[in-house]
Amino acid sequence: MNIITIDLEDWFHLLNHPLTDNEESWDNFESRLRQNLDRVLALLDNSDNIATFFCLGWVARKYPEIVKEISSLGHEIGSHSNSHQLISSHDRNFFRNDLEISIKSLEDLTGKKVISYRAPGFSLVNSTVWVFEELVKQGIEYDCSIFLGNHSHGARIKSFGLSPSIINIEGMRIKEFPVNSFKFFNKEIPFSGGGYFRLLPYQIIKRLMRISNYNMAYFHPRDFDKDQPVLSDLSYFRLFKSYYGLKSSYPKAVKFFDDFDFITLSQADKLIDWSNAQQFSLINGNLKQH
Numbered sequence: 001m002n003i004i005t006i007d008l009e010d011w012f013h014l015l016n017h018p019l020t021d022n023e024e025s026w027d028n029f030e031s032r033l034r035q036n037l038d039r040v041l042a043l044l045d046n047s048d049n050i051a052t053f054f055c056l057g058w059v060a061r062k063y064p065e066i067v068k069e070i071s072s073l074g075h076e077i078g079s080h081s082n083s084h085q086l087i088s089s090h091d092r093n094f095f096r097n098d099l100e101i102s103i104k105s106l107e108d109l110t111g112k113k114v115i116s117y118r119a120p121g122f123s124l125v126n127s128t129v130w131v132f133e134e135l136v137k138q139g140i141e142y143d144c145s146i147f148l149g150n151h152s153h154g155a156r157i158k159s160f161g162l163s164p165s166i167i168n169i170e171g172m173r174i175k176e177f178p179v180n181s182f183k184f185f186n187k188e189i190p191f192s193g194g195g196y197f198r199l200l201p202y203q204i205i206k207r208l209m210r211i212s213n214y215n216m217a218y219f220h221p222r223d224f225d226k227d228q229p230v231l232s233d234l235s236y237f238r239l240f241k242s243y244y245g246l247k248s249s250y251p252k253a254v255k256f257f258d259d260f261d262f263i264t265l266s267q268a269d270k271l272i273d274w275s276n277a278q279q280f281s282l283i284n285g286n287l288k289q290h
Contacts, residue, residue, distance in 0.1 A: 001271060002215045003177065004262035005144060005193075006040055007118065008033075008055040008070070011222040012231070013084050014242060015121045019231060023058060023083055032228055033059070036221030037066060039250060041073070047257035050074050052265045054118040054144070057082035057102030064109050071110040076264045078116030078142070079103055086123040087131060096134050103138060115141040116265050118218075122147035122179065132282050136172040142265045143167075144216065146178035148188045163214050164268075165278040167287070175274070177265060179216045182208050193218035198245025202252050209260060217262065224250040 012020050012029040019025060044051055053070050055077055060067045071077050082102035087095060103114045117140045124131055124145035135143060146160050165176045181188040190196045191208050192215050209215055222228055226246040234242065263271075279290040 004051040011228040049262045052076040054078045054080035057105035060105040084120045119145035148181045168281045
């Protein structure tokens with residue numbers, strides 16, 4: 001099972017950087033979203049795939065024609081928050097309001113219910129699992145915010161495995177689709193999207209995809225933009241992480257989409273035997289595994 005997801009954001013939506021950490025600053029940068037999205041849509045169209053797009057509410061209001069086009073092409077529209085803030089950077093009230101705005105912005109454009117969500121920077125961690133309560137209250141059925149490896153925006157939630165799970169919350173439930181990984185020197189390393197896709201040789205990615213029964217691919221339009229500007233004041237590590245492999249990423253992605261068939265979250269939902277899935281309950285702000 002290979003699921004394809006796209007985080008719809010512009011090249012300057014980098015987290016933890018003072019020049020790009022709020023909506024007011026984004027108007028200082030030239031948008032490259034249209035041209036970068038065209039590359040993504042070409043990849044999907046040429047390989048006869050449809051995807052789940054996690055869209056910012058900000059993008060929906062700034063470029064409504066883009067979100068409408070994606071939806072009209074048959075792709076699924078989910079929420080990637082409204083203002084692309086790390087969950088841990090704000091309180092629960094901020095998250096609730098941000099989610100409400102993003103969902104309304106997207107639904108008003110597409111006329112379709114938003115039932116999926118991904119946190120900016122995969123920033124859902126142990127201390128913020130209350131997010132699941134807020135998601136189900138607003139009709140979210142699928143979450144894709146769990147990142148199994150440690151990363152710059154938070155440590156992994158160790159109780160989750162490498163396959164989809166169910167989280168039970170006061171008589172309701174949400175289905176979790178984590179980003180999968182492979183173990184390397186006792187560390188979980190993702191391989192099917194983002195900077196990891198740009199970093200790893202394609203033959204390694206191809207082999208790992210073939211031996212895994214569940215793959216969650218994820219990309220951003222900027223992942224295929226070799227000519228995007230370089231933000232100032234980035235550390236050497238951040239420069240490497242954000243810009244390495246951009247020149248070769250599109251040809252690599254063409255092979256990727258030629259070699260594998262992909263499905264959306266809703267299609268995957270219908271194929272999974274949820275009766276045998278890992279089960280959790282959210283009780284008093286803590287996840288308890290059954």
